[in-house]
Amino acid sequence: xxxxxxxxxxxxxxxxxRLGDGVQNRYLLMRRxxxxxxxxxxxxxxxxxxxxxxxxxxxxxxPLNDTGALRNSFSTLSDNDxxxxxTNLVYAAIHNxxxxxxxxxxxxxxxxxxxxxxxxxxQALMDDVQDYFSSLI
Numbered sequence: 001x002x003x004x005x006x007x008x009x010x011x012x013x014x015x016x017x018r019l020g021d022g023v024q025n026r027y028l029l030m031r032r033x034x035x036x037x038x039x040x041x042x043x044x045x046x047x048x049x050x051x052x053x054x055x056x057x058x059x060x061x062x063p064l065n066d067t068g069a070l071r072n073s074f075s076t077l078s079d080n081d082x083x084x085x086x087t088n089l090v091y092a093a094i095h096n097x098x099x100x101x102x103x104x105x106x107x108x109x110x111x112x113x114x115x116x117x118x119x120x121x122x123q124a125l126m127d128d129v130q131d132y133f134s135s136l137i
Contacts, residue, residue: 015137022136026080029132033083034076036128040121041085044114045071053112063112064095070114086115 022029044050048062056063064070073087094101098111117125 018136030078030083032128034078036124037085038076040117054110
């Protein structure tokens with residue numbers, strides 16, 4: 001037989017109410033998750049890919065970092081149910097996914113996936129969730 005004795009029911013009720021409110025109103029959690037994902041994208045550009053992106057043929061430097069326009073175009077969006085990071089640049093998708101581009105689709109663009117999370121990034125997201133719920137009680 002297991003017996004649980006609660007010395008201060010008011011404290012337990014207060015913690016359960018805060019936890020319930022935090023589950024209902026997740027905006028702060030979603031904002032934190034979108035910021036963590038944004039950091040992962042910035043880290044991808046800073047490192048020249050994680051793992052490394054295919055190198056460059058016609059110039060020196062890191063791929064996708066010539067002018068910095070793509071690297072600096074990312075923003076976050078979050079609400080109670082969503083955490084996003086993305087860009088509105090039309091050419092971003094061909095660089096992220098790779099494929100044929102240009103006139104008559106004659107130029108092959110290698111995939112350089114910048115919208116990717118490493119295991120470290122995924123652990124940081126899990127830590128964000130754990131920290132969020134720990135802060136509620």
